[in-house]
Amino acid sequence: MKPYIKPDMKFKITPEGTISGTELSEMKFILYVYPKDNTSACTLEANEFADVYEAFKNLGYEIFGISKDTLSSHLKFKAKYELPFELISDTEKELLNALGVMKEKKMYGKTVMGTVRSTFVFDKGLKMIAEYRDIKAPGHAETVLEAVKAFSA
Template sequence: MSDKRVANFTALATSTAPGGQSISLASLKGRKIVLYFYPKDSTPGCTTEAQQFRDLHAEFVKAGAVILGVSRDSIKSHENFKAKMGLPFDLLSDTDEALCTQFGVIKMKNMYGKQVRGIERSTFLIDKNGVIVCEWRGLKADGHASEVLQAVLELS
């Protein structure tokens, strides 16, 4: 458990309007936020993780939490992924890696024997006051959403 205040951020997010919309941390003040970082849209682990957050979405909402997924993919890629998976929450596009840098989730990873820079699958639970109260890093996608829901419920 950490006790870190999150600096305000603004990022382009998916929406019903083409080209997305901006979401800022300040606009979500007073709500619990589940901010999950994932490597890439439409890849197996990221799809599993998104589907599990989707399937538990109603319970997160009931507990007063907003779910936001973040990757370096474009808004167009996010909109396609969101539509294909039927995701009821927004995805943030971090093409300039500003959010990834703020949360320290860019790591060197092994991909097929080569070193590549990528997002380490990580989730942050931010309380109503904008403070990180839980963080998970280097996690496995399957079953993770349930673990995060449990932490949100304990925060309620």
């Protein structure tokens, strides 16, 4: 399996810093990819991950949300919904493209490039142990939590 995240990659992350591939390689984490801050399904998904955040932490996993929104947008979104985890801004779509989540979509009869809602579970060393692509937001966080519990058993 190809490495999606390389140690030399750096990403903008809330509150106002960066996180590197090297830093990510030292942790187990959930990376959930969503299209846009403050949209209905994305807000639902963020809140559902927030609701189970402590359960993931208890299993040794961190959660990160990632979209192509700006850091400024992420800061407002995080504050508005009191999200307990950090959000990664990938305005250049470096990681989003590497993950293969940027796809053509139809919107109002036009073809546009859009983000496909997906979630990736990484073990230490940036080893991907599960991926969920083109998912629906309702109930997804709980599905991922149950899978992580099974991995951790």
